[in-house]
Amino acid sequence: MDAKLLKFILVGIINTVVGMAVMFCLYNIFGCSYWISSAANYIFVSMLSYILNKRFTFRHRGDTLKSGVRFAVNIAACYLLAYGVAKPLTICIMEGRPLYLQENAAMLAGMCIFTGLNYLGQRFFVFGESDMKHRDIYNRWLNSPYLDDEEKQELARMSDDEVFEAFYKRLEFGTAGMRGIMGLGTNRINKYTVRMAAKGLADSLGKGAKVAVAYDTRRNSKALAEEAARVLAASEIDVLLFDRYSPVPLLSFTVRDMKCDGGIVITASHNTKEYNGFKVYDDTGCQLCEAPAAIIAGNMDSLEDELNIAVADMTDEHISYIGQEEIDRFLDAVQRCKADISAKAAEALKVVYTPLHGSGRDYVLKTLETAGFNDIALVREQADYNGEFPTVRKPNPEDPAVFRIAEKLVLESGADIA
Secondary structure: OOHHHHHHHHHHHHHHHHHHHHHHHHHHHOOOOHHHHHHHHHHHHHHHHHHHHHHHHOOOOOOHHHHHHHHHHHHHHHHHHHHHHHHHHHHHHOOOOOHHHHHHHHHHHHHHHHHHHHHHHHHHHHOHHHHHHHHHHHHHHHOOOOOOHHHHHHHHOOOHHHHHHHHOOOOOOEOOEEEEEEOOOOOOEOHHHHHHHHHHHHHHHOOOOEEEEEEOOOOOHHHHHHHHHHHHHHOOOEEEEEOOOOOHHHHHHHHHHOOOOEEEEEOOOOOOOOEEEEEEEOOOOOEOOHHHHHHHHHHHHOOOOOOOOOOOOOOOOOEEEEOHHHHHHHHHHHHOOOOOOOHHHHHHOEEEEOOOOOOOHHHHHHHHHHOOOOEEEEOHHHOOOOOOOOOOOOOOOOOHHHHHHHHHHHHHHOOOEO
16 A cells, blocks of 8 residues: 555544644534534544644655645645535435534544545645655656666665655755765755756856865765866866865865865764765855855756766866875964964973864874974874764764763873863
8 A cells, every 4th residue: 555645544543633622622622613612623633633734744855835825725625525415414314313413423424534535635736736846856766777787786776765855956056165965965965956056156157267165074075076176177166175084174264275266075074974065155255145055056047957967087277186295284374373372381281182083183182293282182082084973873973972981081190181
């Protein structure tokens, strides 16, 4: 049996039980008329039905106002048909029986007719448009000549719910760029959605621009950074790609130092390991403001086929690499920002440092050492570059739980600061 039908039946049972209780109490206990009792049930159960079916049965993520209006039209039609037919039909069948029995039977019959009509209306009229749209996009990906066999097999293995979550919308591009769960689909971070964003940026900058590209330690970050570089290079934009894991402050410095027109970092910041993202910075090394972000988003929306975006080889003349020389300039700039601390005080301070499996490790250690802080204890359990983040649920320094290992080391070593 259809999964949606099973879920709708479950929701229908809940609604019917609740609705019958409301109707029969109003009619038999409080003495309300047949029509008032039915109308009260219709209003209450309709709101419950919309909420449950939207979230649970059809998992609809489309426009709430549009689906709400359609739902109201559907419910009104179902109500008029069900209760308009149920009472005269029941009276005809139960002719000669007491009126209260006829009307109770009519309410029960009307509820059953209403539930059946309501299912058809919700599935094909209220929420059906979104359902068909995401399935069409999924089928286009599944049959695209630009996906390889392994990717198509991955798509074919998706359940209905997985297909919906992956294709019901496109990842939104805003002032923070875009981020999402990694996987295939328009609502996922993958090489195709990253290519879309890179193409959107390329079209906004134009040929001859220069863009720095960095990436962190998350799964697939390096590969996705290379995809972005390939798209930019194919658009005749000069790409400066970091040759190692690099944190955002380094990218921001590099954009200014090397006079770039923009920058990209492949990162999802503090999200859990399933996520990655595409963050864009302007020519000042700052996060994009609303207007240029909207231009990139518009360019992405205008792409004819998000799976057919031109890419260059990694050996393309427009791609070059950023190495130790630029990193040294960054570290020198950091030292020029340091406060006036006595060498004796710096040497005396005992520090515990954890990079939380991230890209800052070598940069922070070198910065502290150069500044004279030589008593540094590194949290070894969290020092490896590991996009699985095995020691934390998510690498968010705003969450005190990520520092439990560091706190233990502080207490054991008598350190002053973590």
